[in-house]
Amino acid sequence: MMRQYELVERVQRYKPDVNEALLNKAYVYAMQKHGHQRRASGDPYFSHPLEVAAILTDMHLDEATIAVALLHDTIEDTSATRQEIDELFGPDIGKLVEGLTKLKKLDLVSKKAEQAENLRKLLLAISEDVRVLLVKLADRLHNMRTLHHVPEQKRLRIAEETMDIYAPLAGRMGMQDMREELEDLAFQYTNPDGYRAVTERLAEIFERNRGVIGEIETALSGLFAKHEIKAVVKSRQKKPWSVFRKMETKALSLEQLSDIFGFRVLVDTVDECYRALGAIHSTWSMVPGRFKDYISTPKQNDYRSIHTTIVGPSRQRVELQIRTFVMNDVAEYGVAAHSIYKDLGNRPNGAGHGISRDTNAYGWLRRTIEVLSEGDNPEEFLENTRLEMFQDQVFCFTPKGKLIALPRGATPIDFAYAVHTDVGDTCVGAKVNGRIMPLMTELKNGDEVEIIRSKAQVPPAAWEHVVVTGKARSAIRRATRTAIRKQYSGLGTRILERAFERAGKKFAKDSLKPVLHRLARKDVEDVLAAVGRGELTSPDVLRAVFPDYKDERVTATPKAREEGWFNLRNAAGMLFQIPGRSTSRKQKKNKKQDGALPIRGVRGDLPVTFAPEGAVPGDRIVGILQPGSGITIYPIQSPSLTAFDDQPERWIDVRWDIDEDMKERFPARVSVTAINEPGSLAEIAQLIASNDANIHTLSMVRTAPDFTEMIFDLEVWDLKHLNRLLSQLKDSSAVSDAKRVNG
Known part of the structure; x- marks a missing residue:
């Protein structure tokens, strides 16, 4: 186990003016608090926060972050409190440690919901200070390195969580090395047979090509020396998980993959990147369609590099990445490569912690937090976050030239929501490269997309199954819920207007405000929607507003039903007559329906469905209020109505109100x-x-x-x-x- 002075020395190598007192105090405090606790491996528990701190020293992080790593489990697993840490180490470190503490005693129905709520808390903490993310990922990395000590029944769940959430999150924040190691460690447990097979084959291929790899490195180094370009050439081998995923998604055999081995060219300046590219392309043929310039168009996680594939020495296909040393640091360490969370006390306007709010990585994090603020349930949030962490991207443009980065497989609907939620909600069509195209069209790199809008548009619920971005899916669900709520609220308003009128009272929405507590609703719209859904009856609302109101309901007896007309009180408190089985068709046809709710059809402004036997304009109809799903329309002669004879509060008087201009069967x-x-x-x-x-x-x-x-x-x-x-x-x-x- 690393000793106290060894940790300080590791930080001193890259930060000579390290605050030794802070590190020493955090080391001693954490060791005392964890005391005799043991890990599943049998090692002292304190060895874990110490290893997490060591991982962060490899990233050259400041002593405050190292101190947080030492303390990160104290609130969760020991007697330490936030107040105590604030007093000893200051509120900034206390806040970071609390951000890394899982929510406890969650009253949630599923493990998935608990996982989502902890991720929600973590992302909110990360949005305030990115050091929370760095400590959390280092924590997860060490846990994955020692996962073989964990009971077998827990390993798969932890590995899947790592693969689904933490590895993509590391990649989204630009920490590619961290992502690759997390994926490979998780791959060993999620698919041990696949991991073993790929690893063995990669080892064979490496041995077979060892001479070719050296030959290519020598040829590239010689080429750059000839053109007087100072460059470092490094070979690299694809990781097992990356190889396995590519084989699966593209249905290729391992031998068909052209980029198992690649070469990284590191230079000092951007100008030298393009000079190196020119030297390479003028010497060897480029493979068409395999050139990408992420320097001029960086990825959303701030990744910058030039990718090209050539037919190089010995007629081998060679994949090359050309970048500066600074770009390489960002590619490997992501947000950890930014120096802006160093020298904390010297940054103006509180800019000394977190990452730059101008970076693409932080922009993505901000958008994710916007999704959080919309109040999606935990499962939806977890799904949306996973969708947002897709790495494969396409780059499209607005007509004004603004660049929009989207996941692979995105549609113009995703594009519209990426521009702005209002643009997505009002989208009715799209032009792709000047041509009107279906909204389900899969966008490609370089497409120019123009969104056609209409203020009358409401996004169809079916769009949810078409889009691929979390933001679009969340916005569509929200718009659908809003539209349905508006329908129920409108129905509730009409029911209450007629109920109050029949009771000799005047209905006003303001009259509901003083009685919200009696109705157990938070606002007037909630009351109206609840009445429309059948969760509240109009007599209940009347009694809440007018406590002296008495509801005189009339229930039909079997004898009255046989004789013909009988009275029923509906949910709006209205009396209306429904013909019994012996009533003549002429009586039914001529019976007036004063005060009835107008029904247009399923595309009207009320939440309406039809009974299985159907109903058509010209039929005398009645509505039955279905709690939670609006009104079901029955023809008056339907035998199914007998099932509701003892539920008079559910009967709604309705009439046809057909718009001749709206053709509807x-x-x-x-x-x-x-x-x-x-x-x-x-x-x-x-x-x-x-x-x-x-x-x-x-x-x-x-x-x-x-x-x-x-x-x-x-x-x-x-x-x-x-x-x-x-x-x-x-x-x-x-x-x-x-x-x-x-x-």
């Missing part, structure tokens, strides 16, 4: 008894189509030697249209009988 169920002859079904289907009706579903109910009974769920314009169709079906030589099904 409505559902109706028809039973057809067809003669068993070849071509009968085709003739029936042709007859339905020729009458401008649409078959939605078809089922065979009963088959006899001579006849087959079929049930058609049709879509028709109105009752006249349906009756005309039934009449023609009955006249068909292929049909014995045709009738409408009600319930």
Whole structure:
């Protein structure tokens, strides 16, 4: 185990003016607090924070970060408190240590939700000071290096969490070396057979190509010396997980991969990067489509480099990365390579901690925090964060030339939301490179995308399954919830207006504010939406506003039902008459529906669905309030309504309000008894189509030697249209009988 003076010496190598007192005090305090605690390996627990600190010294981090590494488990696993750490080490270090402490006693229903809430807390802490991330990743790296000591049943869960969250997070913040080691360590446990097979084959390939690798290094070094370019050439081998993932995604064998071995060219300046590139391309042929300039267009994690593949010495395909030494530090250590969290006390305006808010990596983190603030549930947040951490990217442009980086597979919808949430919410179409293209088009590098907008647009819920960015998915879910809430709120308002009117009262939204506590709702819109969803009844609201109000409900007896008309009180407190089974059709047709809610169809402004047997304009209809899902519309003659006879509060008086300009078909169920002859079904289907009706579903109910009974769920314009169709079906030589099904 590393001794106290050894830790101080490690920091002194890159920071001669190190605050030795701080490191010594943190070392002693953490060792005393962890006391006799042991790790799963049997080692003293204090060896873990000490190793985490050692990892961070390799990144040349300041003594405050090293102190946080030593203390990072004290609040969570010992008797230490935030107040005590603040008093001993200052509030800045105390805040960092608390940011690394997992949430305890989470009242959550799933391990996934607990994982998400801890990640949410961690990201919020990282957004304030990136050193939290550096300590957390070093902590996870040491835990993965010693995972073989953990009980077997826990290993897979920890490895999967590392692969899903921490490795991509390291990559997103530019820490490529950290990412690669985390992925390879996790790969050993998530797919041990795959890891073993790839590792063995890579070792064979390396031995076989050892001479070729040396030959290429020599040729490149000689080329740069000839052009008087000071450069360092390093060979590198792809990591097992990177090789395995590429084989899987591109369905290639290991021998087909051209970039198992690559070479890194390091120079002093950007100018020398392009001079080196020119020397290489003028000597060897470039492989078409394999050139990428991330210096002029950096990745979102601030990665900068030139990538090219050539047919080099011995006719070998050689992958090259050309970058400056500074770019190489950023590529390997990401945000840890930035010097801005050093010399903490000398930075103006509090800029001495965290990373630059102008960096792409911090920009991504800010957008992720915006998603947090929208209040998604834990599972949604976890999913969105994973989506946001995709590495493979495409770069597209707005018509004004602004660069938008998106994950591979992104669509114009993702592009619209990347520009701004309002642009995404109002998107109705897109032009890609000047041509109108479907919104599901997969974007490619260099595409120019122009979004066509309409203020009347509401993003369809189905978009959620098309987009690939977490921001777009979260915004679509939010817009869908808002639209549904607006529908329920509108329905609740109409129900309460009619309920108050029937009770002889005047309805005003302001009258609900003083009684919100009685209704257990936080605001007026919540009350209205709850009434619309059927979670609150209008009599309950009336009694809350007017405590003296009495609800005189009338329930129909079986005798009254047989005699014809009977009264029911609906959810709005309205009395209206529904015909019993013996009522004549003429009575039903002529009965007025004063004060009824207008129903247009499923595309109207109310949350409306239709009963399985359907209902069409011209039918006398009634609505049944379905808690949580709006109103279900039934034709008045439906036998299914008997199931609601003892629930009068759910009955809603409704009427058709059809807009002639909005062409919409409505559902109706028809039973057809067809003669068993070849071509009968085709003739029936042709007859339905020729009458401008649409078959939605078809089922065979009963088959006899001579006849087959079929049930058609049709879509028709109105009752006249349906009756005309039934009449023609009955006249068909292929049909014995045709009738409408009600319930």
